[in-house]
Amino acid sequence: MNIDTKVIEPDLSPVGLKGLFESFVDIVGESHVLTEKEQLYPYECDGLSAYKALPLAVVLPATAEEVCEVMRLCHKQNIPVVARGAGTGLSGGALPYEKGILLSLARLNQVINIDPPNRVAVVQPGVRNLAITEAVAHLGLYYAPDPSSQIACSIGGNVAENSGGVHCLKYGLTVHNVIHLKVVTIEGELIEIGGGGLDTPGYDLLALMHGSEGLLGIIVEVTVKLLPKPDVAVAILASFDDVETAGNAVADVISRGILPAGLEMMDNPSIRATEDFVKAGYPIDAAAILICELDGTEQEVKSQIILAQDILSQAGATGLRISESEQERAKFWSGRKNAFPAVGRISPDYYCIDGTIPKRELGNILVEIDRLSTEYGLSVANVFHAGDGNLHPLILYDANVDGEFARTEELGGKILEACVIAGGTITGEHGVGIEKINQMCVQFSRLELEQFHRIKAAFDPRGLLNPGKAIPTLTRCAEFGGMHVHDGNLPFADIERF
Amino acid sequence: MFIKQLQETVKDAFAKKIELDIQSGNSKRFLGRTPKGAALSIAQYSGIVEYDPAELVITVKAGTALRDINSALAKNNQYLPFDAPNFSTESTIGGVVAAGLSGPIRPWTGSVRDYVLGIECIDGRGDHLRFGGRVMKNVAGYDVSRLIVGSMGTLGIILQMSFKVLPKPETSATVYFDCSQVKSIEKITQMGLTSLPLSASLWVANKLFVRLSGSQAAVAKGLEIIGGNRCLDNDLWQKLRDHTHSFFHGGSPLWRVSVPANSAVAEIGDECLVEWGGSLRWYKSSQQNEQFHEYAQKCGGNAILFRNGDRSSDVNGKLHPVLGRIHKQLKKSFDPGNILNPGRMYKDL
Numbered sequence: 001m002n003i004d005t006k007v008i009e010p011d012l013s014p015v016g017l018k019g020l021f022e023s024f025v026d027i028v029g030e031s032h033v034l035t036e037k038e039q040l041y042p043y044e045c046d047g048l049s050a051y052k053a054l055p056l057a058v059v060l061p062a063t064a065e066e067v068c069e070v071m072r073l074c075h076k077q078n079i080p081v082v083a084r085g086a087g088t089g090l091s092g093g094a095l096p097y098e099k100g101i102l103l104s105l106a107r108l109n110q111v112i113n114i115d116p117p118n119r120v121a122v123v124q125p126g127v128r129n130l131a132i133t134e135a136v137a138h139l140g141l142y143y144a145p146d147p148s149s150q151i152a153c154s155i156g157g158n159v160a161e162n163s164g165g166v167h168c169l170k171y172g173l174t175v176h177n178v179i180h181l182k183v184v185t186i187e188g189e190l191i192e193i194g195g196g197g198l199d200t201p202g203y204d205l206l207a208l209m210h211g212s213e214g215l216l217g218i219i220v221e222v223t224v225k226l227l228p229k230p231d232v233a234v235a236i237l238a239s240f241d242d243v244e245t246a247g248n249a250v251a252d253v254i255s256r257g258i259l260p261a262g263l264e265m266m267d268n269p270s271i272r273a274t275e276d277f278v279k280a281g282y283p284i285d286a287a288a289i290l291i292c293e294l295d296g297t298e299q300e301v302k303s304q305i306i307l308a309q310d311i312l313s314q315a316g317a318t319g320l321r322i323s324e325s326e327q328e329r330a331k332f333w334s335g336r337k338n339a340f341p342a343v344g345r346i347s348p349d350y351y352c353i354d355g356t357i358p359k360r361e362l363g364n365i366l367v368e369i370d371r372l373s374t375e376y377g378l379s380v381a382n383v384f385h386a387g388d389g390n391l392h393p394l395i396l397y398d399a400n401v402d403g404e405f406a407r408t409e410e411l412g413g414k415i416l417e418a419c420v421i422a423g424g425t426i427t428g429e430h431g432v433g434i435e436k437i438n439q440m441c442v443q444f445s446r447l448e449l450e451q452f453h454r455i456k457a458a459f460d461p462r463g464l465l466n467p468g469k470a471i472p473t474l475t476r477c478a479e480f481g482g483m484h485v486h487d488g489n490l491p492f493a494d495i496e497r498f
Numbered sequence: 499m500f501i502k503q504l505q506e507t508v509k510d511a512f513a514k515k516i517e518l519d520i521q522s523g524n525s526k527r528f529l530g531r532t533p534k535g536a537a538l539s540i541a542q543y544s545g546i547v548e549y550d551p552a553e554l555v556i557t558v559k560a561g562t563a564l565r566d567i568n569s570a571l572a573k574n575n576q577y578l579p580f581d582a583p584n585f586s587t588e589s590t591i592g593g594v595v596a597a598g599l600s601g602p603i604r605p606w607t608g609s610v611r612d613y614v615l616g617i618e619c620i621d622g623r624g625d626h627l628r629f630g631g632r633v634m635k636n637v638a639g640y641d642v643s644r645l646i647v648g649s650m651g652t653l654g655i656i657l658q659m660s661f662k663v664l665p666k667p668e669t670s671a672t673v674y675f676d677c678s679q680v681k682s683i684e685k686i687t688q689m690g691l692t693s694l695p696l697s698a699s700l701w702v703a704n705k706l707f708v709r710l711s712g713s714q715a716a717v718a719k720g721l722e723i724i725g726g727n728r729c730l731d732n733d734l735w736q737k738l739r740d741h742t743h744s745f746f747h748g749g750s751p752l753w754r755v756s757v758p759a760n761s762a763v764a765e766i767g768d769e770c771l772v773e774w775g776g777s778l779r780w781y782k783s784s785q786q787n788e789q790f791h792e793y794a795q796k797c798g799g800n801a802i803l804f805r806n807g808d809r810s811s812d813v814n815g816k817l818h819p820v821l822g823r824i825h826k827q828l829k830k831s832f833d834p835g836n837i838l839n840p841g842r843m844y845k846d847l
Contacts, residue, residue, distance in 0.1 A: 117687045117759070117760035140691065141691075161637065162637050162641070173635065189820050191820050191821055191824075193821075195798060195799055196797060197755075197758060197798075198777050199598075199756045199778075200756070201814040201815060202817055202825060203653075203828060204644055204645050204647060204648055204649075205645075207611055207645055208640060210641060216640075228690075230693055231693050254551075254552055254665075255551045255552040257666070258665065259664060296716065297720075299716045299718070302715065303713050356636060358632060358633060359552065360552065385635070388634035423632060423633070424631065425635075425636040425637075425638050428634075428635035428636060428637065429635050429637060432637070432638055440639065443639075444638075451621070451625075451627060452640055456640075457827070457831070458828045458831050459824060
């Protein structure tokens with residue numbers, strides 16, 4: 001492994017820190033270096049508030065050049081750096097490192113260029129996801145990936161996490177919608193990855209940067225693809241008497257050649273919670289509902305709606321409603337989009353899980369979640385991106401009850417391990433961060449984890465970028481469960497994990 | 499059994515510093531820099547491992563012929579939406595992924611790497627590694643599967659891969675317009691800003707060909723909007739994709755220039771063909787020269803010497819020094835002995 005041996009210990013004495021902070025002030029200005037405790041608290045966690053820590057300082061550069069200078073300084077003095085966008089991440093990826101700085105990219109928030117003929121927009125990392133679509137809407141264009149936090153989350157964080165959303169079955173993840181990045185290395189050099197064309201020679205570093213969770217470099221500029229807004233979008237709301245029938249209906253829709261823009265599923269506890277909250281008109285007695293959205297040209301959508309209705313009825317839907325207007329379509333979606341806060345109303349706290357499975361395993365995994373839920377004495381409400389097999393079980397708990405969060409985390413871990421056994425993965429779109437680091441030991445072998453560490457070292461030999469996240473050390477895996485790393489033999493060795 | 503033997507071969511080569519020339523269907527031997535080393539074929543490692551149409555996922559072994567995969571998918575009205583070239587009937591899926599080349603549909607549906615969900619490979623130490631998976635969404639660990647796409651066998655010997663597949667469009671139709679290259683770029687750019695169901699474009703010999711794909715109704719409506727003359731050559735797109743089109747005949751150096759779609763037209767080379775809505779421009783040139791790199795860079799893109807010419811030169815251009823350093827370190831991390839297809843992509847990689 002490529003380990004830098006000439007590492008100096010950072011000087012974290014009061015005198016040393018004072019000098020360090022002054023150097024940051026020289027680069028970004030006094031008001032953009034936060035070092036007082038009360039200034040640091042707003043940055044103590046991201047969207048996963050169960051994990052908290054305070055950094056040495058929060059540094060807020062305004063330009064890519066300032067980011068380069070901050071990185072050069074940190075590299076020289078061996079100060080770890082955790083990058084943060086809007087802080088909406090759900091896996092603790094932006095959790096500060098106590099002996100390092102938090103680098104906020106929030107001030108890099110400009111749309112630099114909109115290029116309609118080439119259908120791209122060049123934006124800084126702090127630009128909000130939805131703000132891109134808003135900036136190009138007058139051209140009849142939009143940016144497709146739509147994570148549920150799109151009103152607040154920033155594009156830099158979307159790249160770092162490879163964010164998905166409800167429309168990725170048809171329109172892809174962030175990695176499918178970005179063509180070029182400017183990245184600052186740990187050494188403080190500005191590099192360009194990808195290009196103005198569609199293909200770039202060399203290794204696909206563009207793909208590698210997506211979902212790298214701030215471990216390989218600091219993203220300072222993103223060129224996103226824009227798509228023409230579909231002429232028409234129509235949603236079907238289908239209800240079912242049992243969850244498995246609904247799961248099979250998903251398979252039927254897809255195998256009959258329909259590629260829905262969105263295909264979402266909710267189980268009865270989620271339906272009840274959301275109906276109480278937003279009155280989306282969901283059938284509260286249904287065991288499950290599907291929202292199937294079709295978009296495209298008027299002619300295309302017309303013919304697909306007829307086909308989809310037919311398939312869903314044949315698959316055993318007990319009720320079918322088709323949105324007659326934009327308002328009605330928005331109403332169908334309002335329940336799904338408010339499912340998390342709705343569940344938040346019926347329980348003091350909830351914990352969102354993010355596993356993905358092959359769709360045919362949906363019935364089995366629901367039975368397993370139900371069994372685990374009973375075993376741990378914690379209720380679970382389920383919402384799914386059914387079209388791509390991405391599950392979001394919400395575990396309901398009360399943080400004020402001693403030991404209940406610990407039990408919740410353990411239950412969450414068990415659900416993720418069940419996803420791996422089912423041939424899936426521990427995270428579909430929220431990232432590993434700090435949250436799922438132990439489950440990485442279940443999904444990958446010692447050899448694969450070692451390769452991940454070598455990739456990290458190719459960019460950041462001293463491990464200064466976002467230390468302790470995303471990829472567990474082998475020691476950690478051994479502690480998590482000695483069985484997981486034993487001569488490279490995995491548990492469930494007979495299961496294909498490819 | 500095959501995998502165990504292959505691992506032994508690689509371990510032995512690593513210990514003895516024997517360079518390996520990874521082969522399969524050998525339909526793309528012309529690509530990249532001149533291959534060198536002891537031949538190592540994975541062609542016999544073939545077959546469809548799993549295909550469930552309702553999952554929209556197929557898992558195949560590297561030696562599987564592309565035509566076999568295409569026909570298995572076609573039986574269920576599905577396809578690999580990157581439309582990879584079949585430079586010979588022997589093209590295998592391992593080579594498709596190693597080369598990372600996509601066909602005429604690429605700007606509208608995506609590239610090879612966009613549809614790769616997981617890869618199993620043997621690295622330069624002889625270790626058997628699995629990355630990604632068989633599910634659509636997966637952000638656990640670095641995206642090594644996509645990193646391996648287009649790496650020309652320099653990071654690992656690809657054994658098996660899973661792809662997302664899509665339903666085939668119900669129908670397609672092609673029309674053409676007589677127009678100059680400049681006009682053709684204007685025209686296709688304009689179409690790209692609408693919701694027309696575009697699926698391919700080609701400008702060659704002062705004709706712009708446009709394909710529409712989708713439901714019967716949507717294609718009919720689209721044809722009504724764009725007009726033009728119906729093209730009756732049903733094999734046009736296949737000839738373009740597989741380079742059997744007459745433009746690609748002959749032995750002069752062939753440059754592949756990837757630029758923003760709306761880039762200004764350049765009077766370079768002897769002959770030019772444009773696809774991908776303007777963002778992929780092919781040039782034939784009787785002499786090897788720098789003008790293609792200069793032009794591409796000016797437009798914000800890149801140029802590679804795709805076929806013919808001096809195959810010992812920097813056919814993929816030169817990497818920025820920092821990127822070059824990262825490439826070398828990545829290569830070393832997968833293949834510390836530099837035995838997997840050494841020099842095939844870049845001189846010192």
